[in-house]
Amino acid sequence: MDALFSYLVFPGFLFTAGIGCIASWLDRKVTARVQWRVGPPFFQPVFDLVKLMVKETVIPRGCAKGVFLGAPLFGLATVTLVSTLIWKILLDAETAFAGDLIVILYLLMIPGLSVIVGGFSSRNPIASLGASREMKLMLADELPFILAASVPIIQAKGSISLGFILGYQETYGMILGTWSGALAFIAAILAMQAKLALVPFDMAEAETEIMGGVMVEYSGPPLAVFKLTRIMMLFTLPMLLVALFMGGVRFDGLGALWSVLKYILLLVLVILIRNTNPRLRIDQAMRFLWGPVTWIAVLAVVVAILGH
């Protein structure tokens, strides 16, 4: 019962979706302000989701129905699980278990995987193109992200536990403050941008180019679930970086404000990267992520092993 509550309500589904909607609104609002527009009203993401829920679901002829409709739910369930895990550990480090960071990194791949499966199962050439791009992007961003995530592990004396890493940062200051931490943080932000599929890396659903890519055949509730997964990722991934590099969150007095600021800082950084860059081609993205970003991450790991 307790587990169900935490999965569905507090650190899990409702909480993540709520904050994610605010983050999504902030994303659109800041984008609009950057472009000198007014931007959408506060409840816009909620209106969008509700509207999609009441629309008709069109299932393309001859596609694998179960996979087509199941893929979005699979992604949503996973991102909820990741968010629940991260928040449980952030709120109470006792709930951490050995190797939870591996579980989190592993589960974070699944929303991308569900997009790929959904795209391929929809039996549309454009969706297949988008799905194959998403697949390449996933190959490209996994390596620097995992390398960057291994820097806190090395610094925390080889413990693969998010709870232990948080405890370590409590005593020795945040990992971002060290040379290796700062380098890994840069690599992690760029890999996160690719995982969130935001603008320099949104070639999988390039609207002007391949008409929504992987989402092209989705309509109504399944599309709403995909959008909700994206919205929740916008909250979950920055929170993981906050936990890994910026010492987690605290809720006593000024600490609460500082915690919120950390998240907003990361979010605004993501939004500004999104607004000041054009879309890369998939080969450019792979070269970028496997080239400079991976080298930064490798350098961070080397510096971390040397102990700085």
Added chain:
Amino acid sequence: MGFKLNALTRSLWVYHLSTGSCNNCDIEILDCLTPRYDLERFGITLVGSPKHADVLLVTGNMTLKNIPRVQKVYESMAKPGVVIAIGTCALGHGIFKGSYTCPQCVDEVLPVNLYIPGCPPKPEAIMAGVVKLVKHLREKKT
């Protein structure tokens, strides 16, 4: 029902379909999304796929070759959805009246909910039309 309708009319996603227009109406439609007019204030965005759309914007004088394709796009649009015809050509062919390439108007092929005349209509006219449509939808269903 009220809340659903509220959400429907506050988040209109537009799929923009040119059926042989001279691109002038299309430019005016894109003007509505620019900083000066900014239709995203009302939750209106352009989407890339008709399956995501609530509004099908049709411009141009519906050439013979385009008729089956337009029907296909309309059928693949997830319902409930509305169709808006924009520009003199879409409404009644304009200067192309009587041409052998365009025997039918948009409203002879699709159930059009809103007509916006003009060659091309100003962005203000398009926005006024959308406001009228939203008001009409709300009054009809609640």
